[in-house]
Amino acid sequence: MQPSDNISSDQEICMHFDTGSQPFFGAIIPPIFGNSLFVYPTHEDFVQAENDQQNHYVYSRGTNPTVEIAEKKMAALEQGEQCKCFASGMAAITAAIFNSVKAGEHVLCISNIYKSTMNLLTYMEKFGVTHSVVYSTLKEDIEKAILPNTKLIFLENPTDMNLQLVDLKSIADMAQSCDIRTIIDNTWATPLFQKPLTHGIDIVIHSASKYLGGHSDLVGGALITSEEIMKDLFNKEYLLFGGTMGPREASLLLRGLQTLPLRMKVHQENTKQIANFLSSHSAVAKVNYPGLRSKHNSELNNKQLTGFSGLMTFELKNANYETVKAVINKVRIFKIGVSWGSFESLIMSPNFGNNAETLIKEHVSPGLIRLSVGMEPAEKLIADLEQALEL
Known part of the structure; x- marks a missing residue:
């Protein structure tokens, strides 16, 4: 669904687009439709709705008025045709991948992606779906990694942990020429800073638990794509898997x-x-953040990223578990925990003390620390990191 002529900016879509206030007695906030089912005056009306659940309210596992308002907003923000909201980001990812491949086919992952997505792809081997990873963002390397049975390319931009940039249009064009579907996890950039569908990507996924929710009280996901793909996905992976978002979560x-x-x-x-501070710190070997200026970043940023979120990583020169642990345990404002994208600042590392070889194999430094930078004053966050890095 496209925004109407008088709703032209993302901010207006976020605040006002299709909130449905008039049908709800002028309520400034859409009501939560907590009912599980919807009734009809005649059997004929019920049959018509049952046969077209995507466009009728029958059962909240399929459609629900509160959830639908959120879906319309997300579709408009991503400039996509349709959106469905899910109970989690992984529910959306699972539906998208299962809809895109079948037994005997191959999934190609571009560089690092979310660990749970990789675990899902490994799980899918029991169904005859294989996968591989090309640890490069260069078009020529990706092209070489495509197999005769590759039917899906899955990526994040920027990539997980290392935050490398991928040329979305280049990948989309290459995939389309080979009859390969593309899926991107766009959680890092949000729909405000990157709109992959406009570059030719087929399906966009979001974890609504991150910036979209923004308050660490929501677990949810969203999938935005074309009307053609959604029609097939709705009747299969959406209805049958049952991983739908509830109306209370949609309200959040x-x-x-x-x-x-x-x-x-x-x-x-x-x-x-914070990225600029860490770039000049003597204990830091490298800072991974697309917002830092470089020739490669500038070229791709100008084409596809219009802004930068608050997730970044940095790599310690002393790249071992003991040093990583010491830094993380010394922070005071940053909280130690998973997830990201909310008002609070978080810190964690993929180095668990027993997986350094695996990290190196996956092109991730054992000295890598991830920061989710929240909304506390920047000077206080910098001071917190400065004292923590005094080893």
């Missing part, structure tokens, strides 16, 4: 979207300051 998503543009400005500004 709508609340988060209202302030998303304002929050992202703070995340971006704070993270740029």
Whole structure:
């Protein structure tokens, strides 16, 4: 669904687009339709709705008015035709991948992607679906990694942990020429800073638990794609898997979207300051953040990224578990935990003390530390990191 002529900016979509206030007695916030089912005046009306559940309210596992408002907003933000919201980001990823491949086919992952997505692909080997990873973002390397039975390319931009940039249009064009579907996890950039469908990507996934919700009280996901793909996916992976978003979670998503543009400005500004501080610190070997200036970043940023979120990583010169642990245990404002994208600042590392060889194999430094930069004053966050890096 496209935004109407008088709703032209992302901020207006987040705040006002299709909230349905008139049918709901002028309520400024859409009500939560907590009912599980919807009734009809006649059997004929019921049969018509049952045969077209995508466009009728029958059972909230399929469609629900509160969830539908969130879906319309997400589709408009991504400039896509249709969206369905899921109970988690992984539920959306699972539906998208299962809809895209079958037994005997191959999935190609570009560089590092979310660990749970990789675990899902490994699990799918029991169904005859194989996968591989090309640890490069260069078009020529990706092209060489395509197999005769490759039917799906899965990527994140920027990539997980190392935050490398991928040329979306180049990948989409190459995939289309080979009859390969493309799926991107766009959680890092949010729909505000990157719109992959406009570059030719087929399916966009979001974890709504991150910036879209923004308050660490929502677990949810979203999938945005074409009407053609969604029609098939709705009747199969959406209805049959049952991983749908509930109306209460949709209400939290709508609340988060209202302030998303304002929050992202703070995340971006704070993270740029922290990235610049870490870039000049004697204990830091490398900072991974697309917002830092470089020739490669500037070229791709100008084409596809219009801003930068608050997730970044840095690599310690003393790249071992003991040093990583010491730094993380010394922070005071940053909290140790998974997930990211909310108001609070978080810190973690993929180095668990027993997996250094695996990390190196996956092109991730054992000295890597991930920061989710929140909305606390930047100077306080920098001071917290500065004292933690005094080893």
